[in-house]
Amino acid sequence: MRHIDHRQSDAILGAMRQVALAAGGPLTHADTASVMAAARYLLRRPDLTDIGTLPAIEPMDLQSLLDEPELKTEAIKYLTVMTMVDGVLDRKKVGRVLAYSRALDIEESYLTEIVEAASGHVTWSLADMTRQNMESITGKSWGDADPMPWLLPYGDGKADPELAERYEALGRLPEGTFGRALWAFYKNNDYAFPGNPSALNERFGTPHDSTHVISGYDTSARGEILVSTFTAAMHPVNPMAGHILPVIFSWHLDIKINAVAGSTSGGLDPNEFWHAWARGREVKADLFSPDWQVWDWVERDLETLRLDLNVTPPGVPQ
Structure with missing residues (x-):
């Protein structure tokens, strides 16, 4: 985004x-x-010390002051997140965002998702988030297909022992290498390597877990929100509808999306969330790009x- x-x-x-x-x-504290x-992180205003000084x-x-489509689109994303940061999706806040989006002539699928969820149609919203996420990951139209067979492809006699062994061999790489860190990430979290019957699809699991390693975010509720926010900025394909909203619903609003994703409340770190967004926007690679290969790294x-990719250090919980 320009200056x-x-x-x-x-x-x-x-x-x-x-x-x-x-x-x-x-x-609330989360609002402020x-x-x-x-x-600080996205609008480059570290001089702001009191949000009470901001204009109403x-x-x-807003429409009169924002002159570029990209800027208008980005602004509505930020406003949408504000409907949920304090742990509740409030209809009045959603209505306020819609007023801004109409003024800026912004129509996005994630806006429909929050409207439907705030109106009690949560099942529809979750289904749309799932579709948007799968299309972002696969690069293909998804429709209403059940994602579970794709997400868990190695069961029912379809295991790939050679693939699993290739990942296991990463443990023999020297300490300090990316591959050894990825191997340790799987071991420390008791995750199955791709190819094992209980493992996630390599097409999703490897980029996602590699992003954990590269970004430095753990697998706590906080970390999962942050790594998906980092991902949304790094891989801007359905970023809000397919990445940011689903993890906020899962890990902050305690709304379970599917059998693979967990859920809890209160996972959003209101400071590091925006830092993760900025960090992902600056990284010089897209781990979810179809041509990215973990074996090159x-x-x-x-x-x-990390230095070559412009991945700056993460913040600590506050």
């Missing part, structure tokens, strides 16, 4: 604050921390690889 001036950044941040206030209650972190931006104000030194 934006202070009036534009203040307008986006002010609109984020207005969404947070739409339910009528006081701002989110606006501050978005200012109305939808037409396994012998490389992990820290050198």
